[in-house]
Amino acid sequence: xxxIHQWPATLVQPVGSPLSLECTVEGTSxxxxxxxxxxxxxxxxxxxxxxxxxxxxxxxxQNLSASRPQDRQFILSSKxxxxxxxxxxxCALTASGNTIYFGEGSWLTVV
Amino acid sequence: KQEVTQIPAALSVPEGENxxxxxxxxxxxxxxxxxxxxxxxxxxxxxxLIQSSQREQTSGRLNASLDKSSGRSTxxxxxxxxxxxxxYLCAVTNNYGQNFVFGPGTRLSVLP
Numbered sequence: 001x002x003x004i005h006q007w008p009a010t011l012v013q014p015v016g017s018p019l020s021l022e023c024t025v026e027g028t029s030x031x032x033x034x035x036x037x038x039x040x041x042x043x044x045x046x047x048x049x050x051x052x053x054x055x056x057x058x059x060x061x062q063n064l065s066a067s068r069p070q071d072r073q074f075i076l077s078s079k080x081x082x083x084x085x086x087x088x089x090x091c092a093l094t095a096s097g098n099t100i101y102f103g104e105g106s107w108l109t110v111v
Numbered sequence: 112k113q114e115v116t117q118i119p120a121a122l123s124v125p126e127g128e129n130x131x132x133x134x135x136x137x138x139x140x141x142x143x144x145x146x147x148x149x150x151x152x153x154x155x156x157x158x159x160l161i162q163s164s165q166r167e168q169t170s171g172r173l174n175a176s177l178d179k180s181s182g183r184s185t186x187x188x189x190x191x192x193x194x195x196x197x198x199y200l201c202a203v204t205n206n207y208g209q210n211f212v213f214g215p216g217t218r219l220s221v222l223p
Contacts, residue, residue, distance in 0.1 A: 004154075034211075043115070043200070043215040044155075059210075090154055098143050098162070098204070100211055102154035 002027040004103035006091050012109045019064075019078040021106050023091030026072065031093040033074040034100070035066055038088040050074060086110045113138045115203060115214035123220040124191055132186040132217045134201035139179050141203040146175050146186050149198045149216065158199075159186070191221045 003026040013019060025031060032051050036044040046059045048066035056066050063082060067075045074091060091103040114137045124130055134144070143162045147155040159168045159175040161184070167176040174187040184201055200216040 044213040046210065049210070099145065099157050099160055104154045
């Protein structure tokens with residue numbers, strides 16, 4: 001079965017600092033990978049999705065970027081964080097089936 | 112652009128009650144609809160998936176229905192228990208099955 005690992009689980013970063021959130025998956029090959037953000041009291045917002053190595057689609061304009069250097073690795077980055085980047089970030093995957101699986105999430109607080 | 116809404120935003124019920132959560136979507140051209148559970152500070156767990164050609168799916172005390180033409184789905188929870196307390200989200204995918212659009216969720220509290 002598929003497993004999604006996200007780290008770090010929690011981080012507090014100052015405004016203007018860089019960001020790197022990592023997601024690795026196990027138990028599947030060539031998955032579609034996703035980064036979502038969930039702000040307090042709001043639904044999930046799709047940030048990026050990837051259908052393969054080096055293939056990234058961005059859903060919203062922002063100061064975040066994503067990369068997929070390996071089939072089972074998905075990285076969310078920022079060069080300079082904004083206060084509005086605070087939130088709960090979730091990595092997810094879909095494989096051969098139609099179900100989407102989520103990691104445990106990373107809490108980001110920008111201060 | 113697909114939009115998903117959920118009513119109510121929050122719900123508090125005594126243990127043992129049957130309850131219904133509602134999900135609406137604006138574009139009926141969906142591939143499937145899923146219901147998820149999210150515990151505080153955790154990721155999402157898939158509960159039920161309904162393909163666009165299906166009318167309902169059942170798992171234990173959970174039953175989800177889909178009326179694609181009217182853009183609605185309901186999640187029915189029978190004999191609610193305190194362990195059911197969580198946020199329940201619905202999501203629809205487009206005809207390519209890749210992009211998931213989520214509703215804001217319904218926060219359920221089941222009181223012992």
